[in-house]
Amino acid sequence: MHIDSNDVFWMVPVAHHAVEVNFDEARARLRVSGLRVFDDHDIGNSLTLGLGLPGDMGFPYPHIDPVAPVRATVSFDVEWNGIVAMAQIHNSAQSFKGSFLSTGATIRWSVEQPGFRFExxxxxxxxxxxxxxxxxxxxxxxx
Structure with a gap:
């Protein structure tokens, strides 16, 4: 099953070395290769484990045919770098503070499954x- 027993989905653990962050230099990178996942085709099938959605049941969403999930392998390389803007937030009432850097970013992404590859x-x-x-x-x- 591709929804974890704790109901966490769309999140997977990655190797510690897959993540590199140097906040002071406004640089970060996430590199993952050959991660096994399920391709659910669309969000409706992802949320219903392949059962699709019946269509308008009082809500304005379309009918989505059921599509069984397919095992796939994804690889991606995301890089953040360079400061475009900076923000400091301090909210004592919410017990929150942070430093945030708007940066440039790029991503390469690929997927493979039986009979199909995309990059x-x-x-x-x-x-x-x-x-x-x-x-x-x-x-x-x-x-």
Missing amino acids: TEAPDPGRNLVSVLGREQNGVFFT
Whole structure:
């Protein structure tokens, strides 16, 4: 089953070395290769474990045919770098503070499954809309 027993989904653990962060230099990287996942085809089938959605049941969403999940392997390389803007937030009432850096970012992504392979085109930093690196403290870590 691709929803964890604790009901966590769309999140998977990765190797410690897959993540590199240097906040002071506004750089970070997430590199994962050959991660086994389920391809659920669309969000409706992802949320219903392949049962699809029946269509308008009082809510404005379309009918989505059931599609069984397929095992797939994904690889991706996400890089954040360069400061575009900075923000400091301090909210004592919410026990929250943080430093946030708006950065540039690129991503390469590929997927393979039986009979199909897809890979993104070369990353174009100019197509990035929003990317943020943040360092925050909250709850018991708030001081």
